[in-house]
Amino acid sequence: MSLLSPPHASVAVIHTDAQALQIAEDIAQQLRQDSILRDRERQLPHAELALFSRSGLWGITVPKTYGGAGVSNVTLAKVISRIAQADSSLGQIPQNHFYALEVLRVNGTPEQQQRLYAEVLAGQRFGNALAELGTKTAHDRTTALSRDGEHWRINGRKFYATGALYAQRIPTSVLDEHGEQHLAFVPANSPGLNVIDDWSGFGQRTTGSGSVVFDNVQIAADDIVPFQSAFERPTPVGPLAQILHAAIDTGIARAAYEDALQFVRTRTRPWIDSGIEKATDDPLSLKAFGHLAIRLHAAEALLERAGEYLDRAQAETNADTVAAASIAVAEARAISTEISLAAGSTLFELAGSQATLAEHGLDRHWRNARTHTLHDPVRWKYHAIGNYYLNDENPPLRGTI
Missing domain, CATH: 1.20.140.10 (Butyryl-CoA Dehydrogenase, subunit A, domain 3)
Known part of the structure; x- marks a missing residue:
């Protein structure tokens, strides 16, 4: 398991779309360096991700009311495209981070939004544990969420977990006892959580898109956001x-x-x-x-x-x-x-x-x-x-x- 702390250096807070685009251009120039070597030898981009995080770009969709830039989706797409141009694996790693932030914006409580947005602005990265192998369709889920007193427990296995290897939280799709799907923002250092670097795809080699195993992982109720209703x-x-x-x-x-x-x-x-x-x-x-x-x-x-x-x-x-x-x-x-x-x-x-x-x-x-x-x-x-x-x-x- 990879357990990373957020960047020790201060994290920039971006306030405007123009600032986000300029920083993306500057950062892309640096992320392009050694991109061929990282791909060829599958060198995981820990240092590059730390630089990427400190730039403040991971927080650009946090709404202005919570201290972020709340950039347009035009700007967000341009930022991701520019980073992917420099290194497409680095462009993909934050994809589910921004996806989870949108689920939080749409379905999270104000308290959840305040707390999790603050983590992102401080440099936290969110990965993902959504997809599973062996199900009837790519969108079927079996990972279970069960009650344990005031808390909950997660048991299951995920794959294609892009970014989980580098994340401080791993938003995870889970099914409760009623078959309702939720998104649990699981801390990456939770006991029983194991991130396995077993991604062997011939492309996107450094995205960390391998497995995440949950063995009776405890999760606080405050870290669980409704998910299924976002598609109902x-x-x-x-x-x-x-x-x-x-x-x-x-x-x-x-x-x-x-x-x-x-x-x-x-x-x-x-x-x-x-x-x-x-x-x-x-x-x-x-x-x-x-x-x-x-x-x-x-x-x-x-x-x-x-x-x-x-x-x-x-x-x-x-x-x-x-x-x-x-x-x-x-x-x-x-x-x-x-x-x-x-x-x-x-x-x-x-x-x-x-x-x-x-x-x-x-x-x-x-x-x-x-x-x-x-x-x-x-x-x-x-x-x-x-x-x-x-x-x-x-x-x-x-x-x-």
């Missing part, structure tokens, strides 16, 4: 989770695209039959780069548009605004999936065989995109989008679209 009525919880995934993939696409440009400009040789002196003059390469650029810019524009829809859904939450936000986010998810995979693959076609050398680490873009985009099937997003526009059918509330 229209809330922005689902599209908030999805826009973060879209932001990660958009960041991967941008990184692959820019690495392709740099490699072709500096290393790629012209094809012998082309009759040109420089690879940058190859008309077929120019067309391919043009195609990538258009789709990348479209993905970035749709990501920003999705953030605007989600901002409206948070400001005025009802069935119509949440559905519109869910569809806008689904559109961003669909195109970000496609461009991240296309950029990571086309890179090699345009750059040539030199680009496959391990020293360049360019394979990480496709591996990371392919791994992360499997979170939920993009084919169902096209179905939901088409059904919404053609048949006026709102997407499901459970948050998978």
